[in-house]
Amino acid sequence: MSNVDMAEVRAWAREGGEMAKRYFNNVARELKADQSWVTQADVEVEQMLRERITQRYPDHGIMGEEQGVGEIDREYVWSLDPIDGTGAFVSGLPLWCVSIGLMHHGAPYLGVVYLPILDDYYWTDGQGTAYWNETPISVIDTDTIDDNDWLAVSSYAHRIFDISFPGKTRSLSSIAADICYVARGSALGALIAKAKLWDVAAAMAILHAAGGVVHLLSGPRVETDMLLDGRPMEEPCIAAAPGMIKRLTSYVARR
């Protein structure tokens, strides 16, 4: 087991959030090659996180959204999204987060997702419990879905899916936040159209510790070791309690 100081990782996440907040509502737009928004804040926060990690855990690898994939053949690899939900960030919306995950042999092990505007932490130390701030959390498993239950969806879900979920759908614009709201038992599930490892690494560790799982729409569980090289997931996936996966999948058809 890795001996990671969670208080320190949470402090890094907050430091990143504070750096990003100085740019929030004050950003210039720039287009990345892949058309997602990038901001100076993204770059600066990832650089800071890489320096902290390299100094403290020199044997660990790092892969992140901005600077790409480093040594991923290590036992432990950090997966960083300095600002998950950059589109929300650029639009002046509050749900963006700093996501710091640690993979062990390619599987999500521990992580911190920090939402600076709410000052909310979601985290797990890899010892089997997930927390929202200091409160243990767990996913919802229910037989009855009503009007007030909600599914987190991608902001382009309307173009690629036909969704018959009988409750609400909400598009928050951050995959990591989507999964954390599932882990907390606020959302019933999250429909993730296309993710890379840095979007999900921390949140999946938290979700697993909260009793949840992530499955591809075609059925099998998501294998994260395949994603260490930065490639996108091969197909959309659903995050939820194990008992909810089949039902939620049945509400989603490809257009």
Place this chain on the structure above:
Amino acid sequence: MSNVDMAEVRAWAREGGEMAKRYFNNVARELKADQSWVTQADVEVEQMLRERITQRYPDHGIMGEEQGVGEIDREYVWSLDPIDGTGAFVSGLPLWCVSIGLMHHGAPYLGVVYLPILDDYYWTDGQGTAYWNETPISVIDTDTIDDNDWLAVSSYAHRIFDISFPGKTRSLSSIAADICYVARGSALGALIAKAKLWDVAAAMAILHAAGGVVHLLSGPRVETDMLLDGRPMEEPCIAAAPGMIKRLTSYVARR
């Protein structure tokens, strides 16, 4: 013209937001007859706002979400939503707001929408300019819609509409916030499935001052004087720049 002290109205909105924040992430769920969430916070905030208004503007009428419709045959009628986005509030999501609008002869005249978690004000004093905090704002009017443009939609839009908008859709769960993001030029438009006057009164005053309009999907502008008695709008509507209404409407089909 009514001589309303906007600094005072903004202070009421903040006072309401502070009251509500004490309940945020700490609420018990209750179902109203109409199945929307109600919380003690809603009731307390509206009561406070009614007391402030009645004391300061005794000749004005008031209609609000929690206590319903009072004297609406007055020249000036306040329209209150103490927490617009109660569903978001109950789910621990940040986009809920205190909405205080003033109608003049049945038309939106001035208003304040306050988002406590962001500490953001959207407001107009009825003199022709809309503000986000102290910054004048205006709607977007564009010929080109790309992947990063977004449309605010209802959380049950997936069940009633087929949306072919080529950009993003986001469901923030507050009609007033949706319209304010349009007024600010962040969202291109808002598709509002079903609203009552208290959801839109303040935000429409702000939108109009920002150069925007609200039209029913069938074409005509929304006539708010019909809504003073608390009835819902007869059909869904779209809020946007005048030049965007037709195009945005073309992306929305009823299922």
